[in-house]
Amino acid sequence: MRIARWTHAGGIGEGFVIGDGVVAFPRGLTVADVLAAGLAELPALAAEVEADPAASALPLIExxxxxxxxxxxxxxxxxxxxxxxxxxxxxxxxxxxxDEWYTYPTFYFTNPHSIIATGEEVRPPATERLDFELEVGAVIGGIEGSDGRDLTPAEGAAHIFGYTIFNDWSARDVQGREMKVRLGPAKGKDFATTLGPWITTADEFGGLVDDEGFLAIRVEVFVNGERVGHDLLSNMGWPFGELVAYASRDSRVVPGDVLGSGTAGNGGCLAELWGRAGELTPPPLAAGDEVVMRVEGIGEIRNTVGRARPVPGIPPARTRSRARERL
Incomplete structure (x- = not known):
């Protein structure tokens, strides 16, 4: 099954994607409600929609x-x-x-307030090295009796409600400057992350998961119609269940959390290609460029790059006296 959010006639709808249309959840339920209830409750909800003669579909194109x-x-x-x-x-x-990369799956927290949808224009910061990152995001759902803490890999996999395409837009020059201070990435990735076009539920991928839990689906990215990267998601160093388990260690995962796979190899971002070529080839993204990502079993997202906005300046750090008492 696929679930989505949309706007139509000035209102927000949330529900199922069925064929080439969308049907709202019954009883005013939201995607957040459905994620909290968990994947196990979804078939009953779908049956409720199917049995409701008043449930009408809107064409996706509308x-x-x-x-x-x-x-x-x-x-x-x-x-x-x-x-x-x-x-x-x-x-x-x-x-x-x-060596530390091989020990545990490392992650950083990015900005949940800068999420954009497929079709939206990306507004980057002032940067000369704008990049995309081809990823898949696992979306966490609720499980009765679990608070999402200190999960095993099997429990982590069971908490995955579904998957969505995840584009971690990156300003590489800003990111590089920040990480010299041994923090971040922060503002280099703070401005936009695309999620979409919808969530495809985890049960749809049953035949593509191997014995270790790796999900062998094709991922690819195009810039202005030219494919620049493609990979199999199963080339991750850890399957998603282990990523969820690690995220929950000494912490918790909750319904509505999104865990990105990290950037695919073989051209999953421009920076990888720049490193292999020893030069900025292909060139960094520029205003007007269109980036399209396609993931087997999920669908497609596409965004066009806009222009950076002018922003207020911030002065550099001041030299201070380091006095320990007020004069």
């Missing part, structure tokens, strides 16, 4: 899709070794994967 959820939080992992190899070459001039 609605404007929103991001499929308002995330509770967004964690983004770096789970593809090939991506790390290429990006370190771009940043440091030499390809290297730190």
């Amino acid at each position: 609605v404007e899709l929103l991001a499929p959820l308002v995330p509770a939080s967004v964690r983004d992992f770096v789970a593809f070794e090939e991506h790390v190899e290429g990006v370190t070459a771009s940043v440091d001039g030499a390809s290297h994967v730190a």
